Amino acid sequence: MSLRRTLPVSLALGLTMAAGAQADEGMWMPSQLPELAKPLKAGGFKGDPGALATVTAPPLSAVVRAGGGTGSFVSPYGLLLTNHHVAMGVIQYNSSAGHNLIDDGFIARDRADERPSNPDFRVLVTVGFDNVTDQVLAQARGKTGRAYFDAVDAASKQIVADCERAGNVRCSVADMYYGTDFYRISQLELTDVRLVYAPPRAIGNYGDEIDNFMWPRHTGDFTLLRAYVGKDGKPAAYSADNVPYQPPAHLQMSLQGPKEGDFAMLAGYPGITYRHRTAAEFASQIDAVLPRRVALFQQMIDTIEAATKDDTQARTRYASQLQSLKNNRKRAAGELEGLLRSDAKTRRAADEQAMLADADPRYRGDIQALLGTLSQGAAVGERDLLLDQVANQTQLLRSALLLERLRIESAKPDAQRESGFQQRDQALIEGVLKQAQRRYDPAVEKALLSALLARYQQLPDAQRLPEFDTAFGRTPQALATALDGLYARTTLGEEAQRLSRFAAAREGKALAPDPLLALAGPLVAAQLRIEDEKKTRDGEGLRLRPAYMQALFAWRAKQGRAVYPDANRSLRISYGKVEALSPRDGVHYDPVTTVAGIVEKNTNAYPFDAPRPLLQAIAKADFGSTADPALKTQTVNFLTNLDTTGGNSGSPVLNAKGELIGLNFDSNWESVSASWWFDPRFKRAVHVDMRYLRWLLAKVYPAPALLQEMGVPAE
Amino acid sequence: MSLRRTLPVSLALGLTMAAGAQADEGMWMPSQLPELAKPLKAGGFKGDPGALATVTAPPLSAVVRAGGGTGSFVSPYGLLLTNHHVAMGVIQYNSSAGHNLIDDGFIARDRADERPSNPDFRVLVTVGFDNVTDQVLAQARGKTGRAYFDAVDAASKQIVADCERAGNVRCSVADMYYGTDFYRISQLELTDVRLVYAPPRAIGNYGDEIDNFMWPRHTGDFTLLRAYVGKDGKPAAYSADNVPYQPPAHLQMSLQGPKEGDFAMLAGYPGITYRHRTAAEFASQIDAVLPRRVALFQQMIDTIEAATKDDTQARTRYASQLQSLKNNRKRAAGELEGLLRSDAKTRRAADEQAMLADADPRYRGDIQALLGTLSQGAAVGERDLLLDQVANQTQLLRSALLLERLRIESAKPDAQRESGFQQRDQALIEGVLKQAQRRYDPAVEKALLSALLARYQQLPDAQRLPEFDTAFGRTPQALATALDGLYARTTLGEEAQRLSRFAAAREGKALAPDPLLALAGPLVAAQLRIEDEKKTRDGEGLRLRPAYMQALFAWRAKQGRAVYPDANRSLRISYGKVEALSPRDGVHYDPVTTVAGIVEKNTNAYPFDAPRPLLQAIAKADFGSTADPALKTQTVNFLTNLDTTGGNSGSPVLNAKGELIGLNFDSNWESVSASWWFDPRFKRAVHVDMRYLRWLLAKVYPAPALLQEMGVPAE
DSSP states (O other), X not given: OOHHHHSOHHHHHHHHHHGGGGTTOOOBOGGGGGGGHHHHHHHTOOSOGGGGSOTTSTTGGGEEXXXXXXXXXXXXXXXXXXXXXXXXXXXXXXXXXXXOHHHHOEEOSSGGGOEEOOTTOOEEEEEEEEEOHHHHHTTTTTOOHHHHHHHXXXXXXXXXXXXXXXXXXXXXXXXXXTTTEEEEEEEEEEOEEEEEEEOOHHHHTTTHHHHTTOSSOOOOOOEEEEEEEOTTSSOOOOOTTOEEOOOSXXXXXXXXXXXXXXEEEEEEOOOOOOTTOOHHHHHHIIIIIHHHXXXXXXXXXXXXXXXXXXXXXXXXXXXHHHHHHHHHHHHHHHHHHHHHHTTHHHHHHHHHHHHHHHSOGGGHHHHHHHHHHHHHHHHTHHHHHHHHHHHHSOSXXXXXXXXXXXXXXXXXXXXXXXXXXXXXXXXHHHHHHHHGGGGOOHHHHHHHHHHHHHHHHTSOTTTOOHHHHHHHOSSHHHHHHHHHHHHHHOOTTSHHHHHHHHHHHTTTOOOOXXXXXXXXXXXXXXXXXXXXXXXXXXXXXXXXXXXXXHHHHHHHHHTTOOOOOOOOSSOEEEEEEBOOBOOSTTEEEOSEEEHHHHHHHOOSBTTBOOOHHHHHHHXXXXXXXXXXXXXXXXXXXXXXXXXXXXXXXXXXXXOTTSOEEEEEEEEOGGGGGGGTOOOTTTOOEEEEEHHHHHHIIIIISOOHHHHHHTTSOOO | OOHHHHSOHHHHXXXXXXXXXXXXXXXXXXXXXXXXXHHHHHHTOOSOGGGGSOTTSTTGGGEEEETTEEEEEOSTTOEEEEOTTTSHHHHHHTOOSSOOHHHHOEEOSSGGGOEEOOTTOOEEEXXXXXXXXXXXXXXXXXXXXXXXXXXXXXXXXXXXXXXXXXXXXXXXXXXXXXXXXEEEEEEEEEOEEEEEEEOOHHHHTTTHHHHTTOSSOOOOXXXXXXXXXXXXXXXXXXXXXXXXXXXXXXXXXXXXXOOTTOEEEEEXXXXXXXXXXXHHHHHHIIIIIHHHHHHHHHHHHHXXXXXXXXXXXXXXXXXXXXXXXXXXXXXXXXXXXXXXXXXXXXXXXXXXXXXXXXXXXXXXHHHHHHHHHHXXXXXXXXXXXXXXXXXXXXXXXXXXXXXXXHHHHHTSOGGGXXXXXXXXXXXXXXXXXXXXXXXXXXXXXXXXXXXXXXXXXTSOTTTOOHHHHHHHOSSHHHHHHHHHHHHHHOOTTSHXXXXXHHHHHTTTOOOOOOHHHHHHHHXXXXXXXXXXXXXXXXXXXXXXXXXXXXXXXXXXXXTTOOOOOOOOSSOEEEEEEBOOBOOSTTEEEOSEEEHHHHHHHOOSBTTBOOOHHHXXXXXXXXXXXXXXXXTOSOEEEEEEOOOOOTTOTTOXXXXXXXXXXXXXXXXXXXXXXXXXXXXXXXXXXXEEEHHHHHHIIIIISOOHHHHHHTTSOOO
């Protein structure tokens, strides 16, 4: 059922020849790289594409998951390069009032001075990547809907349990091509990770939110960590006796830098993309989901601003929620803008139409059924968004819903509880219940619920839920009366009241009465029903999407193009080139920035408060061997057309010889829509030039021993 | 005393050869153009530089003052091209609730349909430009200070009176090179000016404040007017019987457009520049004046925002003042940023030092004396700024000061009254007194005065004025008590009270008592003393600066460079070329924009609400003969390095053959500091491409008769 099994050899060969025409789109599974040898070579790659196929062999075995992003080993002694923002938790954990490592940066004097990471920081080294499709689907075949979903879920859990039995590894099952192929991923889990080198915040996060998503960029977003293991070489909890981990491979830093047109490749753990979704899903995203999100977030922004206008305390309490809504609104608007600019709906529809016209008739039944299932989900999209917000944008109502759900789940054995309500999740829930105090104002919560539920009341009958109708009525008057009554009588505004219920709920015991908890009973029942319906649709998706994917494989093969799976946090490789950007009429951006831009942006005030040692070193212009030979100055960041998404933070960028030239840390704003549609005109990834790192370590905040360890000159 | 009289012929020839090295800096008097023949030719100019020397001969006789900017005749029948924003008053005057010409645009069906301008709109055709230096200075020589000032003032007034006696012309005396040369300018005053063609606001002001100062730009900032005269060909007030004015010359629109590197020149009436100020004045501007303005404006912004935080009505009343303070702050900060970026202080100081070291000893005494006079002015700069703001940022106190000054001035014969307080100014004063009602809140006014006068109280003794010390005390406590008392007791918060005083003041009669008016008596006396001191310093400046300028002429001549006079609203010519802009590290802007950018910026919401007919025409891509042959699309705006400043709005931009290719309407943000220092790296002027105008008139909002009248194809 895998792509390679599906395609005849001749086609597989044919497609590799023209894959370069895909304009560098693609987050490839390592196993696909040998098929892409021709375009890789045509792009300038000097290495052996076959060597890229195995996740457990160099160079890929040097690339790991680190925290929420990616990292790579850069020395034989476990030295690990990742982003400053990926390692922020580690830096923060080692900061105190007296010694602020975030602002000051940190250079370990020696290995003994390296600082332990926060306890939940993990480095995961992929040690196994195996196709387990037959095993996952064995019990699912012949089933439909929820039963299909449960069979896949149970088989996956069994595979994970078997895999982890040997010890020392964390296992997972990755769904490739939407239910078509499944892979078992085994990862060594390193928990003793230490802070070695961090630049000051004003280098590592120069420009902060103002420059986020922006190009040209001037940020040294890198940090060096080191992984440790027990003396036996096996993963171990932090101990002073532990020894540096000896990775199966490490990357060699290049002494040359990138220039426009150079081949570049990148490996990492991209999070999630939607590139192979159906034309109907594209249309729904563009015509319904994103406009709806923009409008709803804007309404909540307006609601909070109006409700806190004359109340300074309330304004403070909702500042963070407001900021988050504004960010979400901006992201959704940016994604919509990008998809419209790329005309993604029309283009995806035309592509799918051609694919369906050409598709093997045996797939048509499943594809028709899939489209029906998807349209069922889309039909309740607005309701589900509203109910999500009812639960997530409130404090007391959210608390009541959480408590009721926790009570229900806690009555089950831990393993059978819904994820998010297991014992390991209880501290998080307690935190939510506690912090409600600092984020709650009754007038604002009522205003938000009025806005959300007024929209809910206007949904067609088929979308509404009897429990919600009963709770909040069918008219604005009824809604206002219900909310006034609930918030006048509830005692959940008091922390002690919430925490006493929490103590009962975590035991699965009945909760002492409260009007909001009384309401939560039927509302959670409705939520559970919605969840069940969603799992049923998801099961149908798992069952039916493979037909769509097979039709897509065949269609792409006819076009001479290979198909990569949508991103799912598994290890992927992108290749392309260093490329400039012309995002708008009359505007051209160089692909490489220089330290001149740091000085231009510097205002001596956050977030453009470049450290004095950096400014002095730039003024001194002593760049030595790290200067760009053509530009005659020190470079900072560079731009490629590599295919990335969230999770690629910290991905190493390699040159044609497989040497490390950059560290991925951001995308340009025009790329926000790339999770759905890769537009080669606008999709760029933003990297730290390794020459900038080398210069900082050589001349500005010196760490010559680290440069030596990485095998590069210390000047 | 003029430049040409000062320089020996050999030097005059020498400087023309190297003037091109001035990187296109210069707002030249037309009479200087023959001297610049070599650099003009070297830059690509194909015409006769001699023909540019005479303001009363073509092509300069086609260039006129229009409203607050510049305009040019583009047909033999008085058709006049200027900016949409220059003609905004005319468009507004013809708009009504039923027919909004601002939003809709306007195309006159025929000449009878052309609409009269607002009564105070003027077109001034320069018909005389003569050196009157000897006449102006005859009585001044041998005098100093205030007497020198008064002698120049009296002689200038006499020259104007003599000049205007013939009738039909407005005359003025322009001071060139800071008291070195004086020119009598005679201008035909055309008052019957009519609206012929205006694009909709969303073309003429596309992007509004967001795009103001921005590049790349996509604005059709143009309007066509027509000047009318009496049947006798002489200027006349509006009458239906009037006939189109036949200008002495008109510009011919080119059928070709600009491309990078092309020669370009521009004529117009630039307002004011400070390029030839002393190094001490540069240092004061950069180290004191601008930082002081930024800080003071910011403090007033903060004061108003804090004082109106919980008062919606007050917030509304101060919205416009707040916006204006923010704009002023932004301008001052931008000017400061630019001067720092250009290192203007150091560079001007080095230049002056070299000049002084080389200067003829006979100039040294006057130059020393000048620097002393200037430092006296600089020493009271902070006080004068604070007192200006006390008068201008308040409503009731301003009203009291205005009324008291009006009373004093109105006791004199009209001609002897200070400008601003003559009979013709009374309507304006009445307007200020009336609108105070809508812009006043006692708490905010007191907060502003507290902030301003607290700064005043901290000035050194030598700067403070006994009248202000007596009125507001010497301590914050005394100030608070004084303000509380004044605003509790004054009745000037009532419009009727202000207007009854106005009726008395305009007759020069005593004003009915009020605490603020009682205060205004001594404060106005102090203001008059400051004014007198300033006129004395100005007189010394007029007397002494010519020595500085002579030293500068000699020094520049040694450098092979000519000297243009700082801008003073008289007719000037700049020449240079079409040039791209790279304002920051990694950023490059094309010098020409296209209609693609209109679509990219369009949001369907103000200020990016491109009209549907425009968007449809762009989508249709029917650009015909107005398309750029290389870009294969329609251009919109372009960029040159021409030397411009405020007042150059509406200036025609000519190509090497003297044909009209553009219409100046803005500068880039990096040019804000160019009023002091021309930095060729950043100084650009922004123009409407005449091909965009022609396309709009041909295909989008058609006016074929106008195209025919301008002698260009209607397609």
